[in-house]
Every structure is written in structure tokens, then in C-alpha cells.
Amino acid sequence: MAMSETQGATAPKGPDPKVAVRLENLSKTYPGTSVPAVDGLSLDIADGEVFTLLGPSGCGKTTTLRMVAGLEVPDEGQIYFGDREIVITERGLRVPPEKRNIGMVFQSYAIWPHMTVEQNVAFPLKTRHMGRKEIKDRVANVLELVGMPGLEKRPGPLLSGGQQQRVALARALVTEPRVLLLDEPFSNLDAKLREQMRAELKHLQQRLNIAVLFVTHDQIEALSLSTGIALLNLGVVQQRGHPRLLYEEPANEFVRDFVGKTALFKGEVRTSNPSGQVAVGIAGAPDCVVFGRSYDPDQLQEGRDVYIAVRPEDVEIMPANGEKAPSGMTAATVTSSLFIGERIEYEVDVDGQGNIQVYGQRHTPSEEGDRVWLKIRPEGHSVWASDWSHVASVDEDP
Ligand SMILES: Nc1ncnc2c1ncn2[C@@H]1O[C@H](COP(=O)(O)OP(=O)(O)O)[C@@H](O)[C@H]1O
Ligand SMILES: [Mg+2]
Structure with a gap:
């Protein structure tokens, strides 16, 4: 197997305005464990790209996403958003989560059930002390964007699973982040709805032209949504590239047997x-x-x-x-x-x-x-x- 196909320690490249997200040699071992959850991971995501971390349960996908979000601290490595330094382990530099300007959606519908749709989506704007009028406009726009116009006053519990995930997506997008992090966002939905949400997300992402880091263990989701995939096993990238490359020219037997x-x-x-x-x-x-x-x-x-x-x-x-x-x-x-x-x-x-x-x-x-x-x-x-x-x-x- 050619070394360029696998993940090795790569020379630091530093910040780059054209690269929305750059992860460099990220590693993380949880306290009390001996095996790294993520081991020397590097990847670049450009604006307008959907980059997917694919792999079996426990391979380090969520840990990676949480390091990008600032919810976990890497033991080693660097994270850049464009020309911004986000994490530089050597210098102890770490931008706090709320200053990273990212949107996130998780597997479990993380909407607040005691709030209406509008209150849910407006929440991140209120914490930023934005004016009433602007909040109202932004919420209306983003609800239109996720296909839920006019549902501002609907209480959380009266929403279907698909609608709840749309609200979660709207709340993640309302601050107009440059980077959207999605951790298995559709895995609680039934097969039909999952297919529909997949198509909608692809359209939405193309309209917004933001960088999306998508995490899934579902290869169909990965193949159909992504401009690039990194297939992980035991915290290590097995192969990285266009979905077609992984499907047609698998770099090793793990990739061959996991994808298709x-x-x-x-x-x-x-x-x-x-x-x-x-x-x-x-x-x-x-x-x-x-x-x-x-x-x-x-x-x-x-x-x-x-x-x-x-x-x-x-x-x-x-x-x-x-x-x-x-x-x-x-x-x-x-x-x-x-x-x-x-x-x-x-x-x-x-x-x-x-x-x-x-x-x-x-x-x-x-x-x-x-x-x-x-x-x-x-x-x-x-x-x-x-x-x-x-x-x-x-x-x-x-
Ligand atoms: N808080 C934690 N403490 C200790 N080990 C953890 C913790 N979170 C995850 N792990 C371990 O790290 C590895 C990667 O987990 P995770 O990133 O959640 O994988 P994935 O999202 O791909 O299923 C697994 O072996 C998991 O058991
Ligand atoms: Mg996970």
C-alpha cells in the first residue's frame, strides 16, 4: 500500500485562508485508557465541501468532532479555521468553544422540549445579545431554509422526529457559521425520512457554501453526501479521498470490506x-x-x-x-x-x-x-x- 494513501505523521502546514478547517496530527487518549481514541489525524476541509468521517462504532469519530468543537482537548496537534489558530497544543493555545463560530447537530434531537420552535432557534442569537427585530428576521429566514416556514410558534413536543432535526439544524445555522459539525444527525430517523433529509442537507449545503464535517457509520450516507471521506478504524485513517476512490480503489482490506x-x-x-x-x-x-x-x-x-x-x-x-x-x-x-x-x-x-x-x-x-x-x-x-x-x-x- 502506498504511504500517501494512509495516515502518517505529516509536516505541519499551518493556517491557510482557503482551508475552512485544517486538522494537523490530532491525537487524543482518554485518561484511564491506553489505546488512543484518535491517533495522528490530519485533514483539510474547504468551504463548500462536505467531508465525512466514516467508520465503525468506537473508531474515534465523535472524539474528533468534539475536539473541533472545543468540547475535548487534544493531547497533540493543531486546529485551524482558515487563517485563525484554534488549537496549538505546543503553545497551549485553545480558543473556547463559544468563540469558534461553528454550528453543531448531534444524533439525539438536542432541541429544548419546553420551548417553541422560535425560542429554540433564537437561543444562540439571544446569548449574543442580538436585537429583537434582527433575531425575528434571522429565525424566519433560517426556518424557510430548512423547509419549516411559518412554524415559529409550534411547541417542541408537537414536532415529528424529522421536524425536530430540522429545528436543530436551523439552530446550528442561525449564527451563520463557516463550519457545520454533524454527528450522525439522521440515525434516529426512519429509512425514508433519512433519505429525504440526506437530499435536503445536500441542497442546503450547496446553497450556503459552508464547510461541513459530517460523522456517520452509514456508508450510504457517506458515499452519497460527501465530497471527501476519511475512513477511520481504531482512531487511524485507513484511506482518504473521493467516495468513488474508496469504493473503486480501496487501499487495504479494511476499506474494501467496510465500503460496499x-x-x-x-x-x-x-x-x-x-x-x-x-x-x-x-x-x-x-x-x-x-x-x-x-x-x-x-x-x-x-x-x-x-x-x-x-x-x-x-x-x-x-x-x-x-x-x-x-x-x-x-x-x-x-x-x-x-x-x-x-x-x-x-x-x-x-x-x-x-x-x-x-x-x-x-x-x-x-x-x-x-x-x-x-x-x-x-x-x-x-x-x-x-x-x-x-x-x-x-x-x-x-
Ligand atoms: N469520555 C471517554 N472516556 C474514555 N473513553 C472514551 C470516552 N469517550 C470515548 N471513549 C473511547 O474512545 C474511543 C472512540 O470513541 P468515539 O470517538 O465516541 O467513537 P465513535 O464516535 O467513532 O463511535 C472508543 O474506544 C471509546 O470507548
Ligand atoms: Mg460517535
Whole structure:
């Protein structure tokens, strides 16, 4: 794996007016624990960007957000907002939370139930001693912005979950922050509403052109909303980049398996190019060779056993029309089929491979026990070194 893909200690770059949020080598270990919650994290977020921290529970997402907000103190590192120094650990410099000019929304609806919508949204402005007229105008504007015009007088408890999160968002935006911090803001909403809020947030963010640091463990949310993602595990960035990069060119097996699904086909290296392109002959299918990329091509000499990771949508399944699969295809037997509406999810026992999951179209269903052919997209996969030929059972998990 190339070092540039991973998080290492990076040389300090300092403040930069064009970078809305810059985190430099941030680390934090909670008292009484030995493993860092966040370990050497660096990233830049520009105005107009939605940058997402993605990763499993406990990987350090909330800790990072809280350090940016000023609710946690890093042990090491620097934080800059544009050309402003926010945290410089070495000098003991720390701008207090209320002076950072950020908006925040958390997972739990943090609106005050004993207040009306207007009172909730106006609160941050009142603490800043803004005039009545200006508060009224700003509240009306921001409620319009989040799609709740005219609901100023509605009491908190009479709002739906989605409306409560809109109010929380309005309250975070009413001070016109340059940076918006969102910690799993939609995870308490049902699936339909979550989808809608996702689309709304994207529009809103594009209109406001502010920097958003978004935290989620939901990869669909991350892939669909973000201009950039950092995938964290155990407090360390595993890969950083555009959603497409993480999906199509995962830097390591953690990224590959966390973002999206993969079918792992066993194969053998036919040719390996120093640029990282590897041709792989699929095991059990003499006439099927597909291409993928590797971050470690030097390791993949000709003849070596490998896995090629294929996204399920890159495999086409069709009824077998004869004994031998044609060139570019491999043969399989359907072991289970699951109708889920938009597609059918099949488990297929691939000749010379073992069980693999693929997706099929509902208009051309196959049944359990049917012989099928699989056409693997000829290129665009990722290739991983493995010693699978020494694994006793082909059905065992890699
Ligand atoms: N106040 C705390 N004291 C001790 N450990 C904590 C505290 N908050 C979080 N942690 C630990 O730090 C790690 C990262 O937690 P967190 O940032 O909340 O992760 P995430 O938001 O990704 O789920 C976890 O191992 C968690 O148990
Ligand atoms: Mg969290």
C-alpha cells in the first residue's frame, strides 16, 4: 500500500485562508485508557465541501468532532479555521468553544422540549445579545431554509422526529457559521425520512457554501453526501479521498470490506504491470481473465494465487446455455435466491471457487439449483495477495 494513501505523521502546514478547517496530527487518549481514541489525524476541509468521517462504532469519530468543537482537548496537534489558530497544543493555545463560530447537530434531537420552535432557534442569537427585530428576521429566514416556514410558534413536543432535526439544524445555522459539525444527525430517523433529509442537507449545503464535517457509520450516507471521506478504524485513517476512490480503489482490506460489498474470486496472476494493473485468470474458468489494480504489484508475480475483489453489480448472472461457460465467463449453481424488490440477491456456488453473492434482475429470475453463467466485468476490480490454495476448505471465509 502506498504511504500517501494512509495516515502518517505529516509536516505541519499551518493556517491557510482557503482551508475552512485544517486538522494537523490530532491525537487524543482518554485518561484511564491506553489505546488512543484518535491517533495522528490530519485533514483539510474547504468551504463548500462536505467531508465525512466514516467508520465503525468506537473508531474515534465523535472524539474528533468534539475536539473541533472545543468540547475535548487534544493531547497533540493543531486546529485551524482558515487563517485563525484554534488549537496549538505546543503553545497551549485553545480558543473556547463559544468563540469558534461553528454550528453543531448531534444524533439525539438536542432541541429544548419546553420551548417553541422560535425560542429554540433564537437561543444562540439571544446569548449574543442580538436585537429583537434582527433575531425575528434571522429565525424566519433560517426556518424557510430548512423547509419549516411559518412554524415559529409550534411547541417542541408537537414536532415529528424529522421536524425536530430540522429545528436543530436551523439552530446550528442561525449564527451563520463557516463550519457545520454533524454527528450522525439522521440515525434516529426512519429509512425514508433519512433519505429525504440526506437530499435536503445536500441542497442546503450547496446553497450556503459552508464547510461541513459530517460523522456517520452509514456508508450510504457517506458515499452519497460527501465530497471527501476519511475512513477511520481504531482512531487511524485507513484511506482518504473521493467516495468513488474508496469504493473503486480501496487501499487495504479494511476499506474494501467496510465500503460496499465484495465478491472475492480466487485466481492466479497472469501478468502484473508495475503501474498496478494485474491480469487475473479466474480459478475454475480457464477462459476467464479479468483486470484489477493492486497497491502492491511487486508482490504479485506471474502464477501467484490471489483474490480479485469484484463488486456484486459488476457480475452479470444469466441462465447457463450449455456445459462449458463461454470465454470471459464462469459457471455456477444457484444455492439461494433472495427477492428484495429492486433486485434479486443470489448465493451461487461457483465452479472451482465456493459461494459468492451476486445481484440479478427481477425480470430474469433463476431458481435454487439452476446452472448459471457469470460474466465478470473485464476490468476495474482490485487484486489482493492471498495464499488461498493452502486453505483447507474452499467454503471457509478468507
Ligand atoms: N469520555 C471517554 N472516556 C474514555 N473513553 C472514551 C470516552 N469517550 C470515548 N471513549 C473511547 O474512545 C474511543 C472512540 O470513541 P468515539 O470517538 O465516541 O467513537 P465513535 O464516535 O467513532 O463511535 C472508543 O474506544 C471509546 O470507548
Ligand atoms: Mg460517535
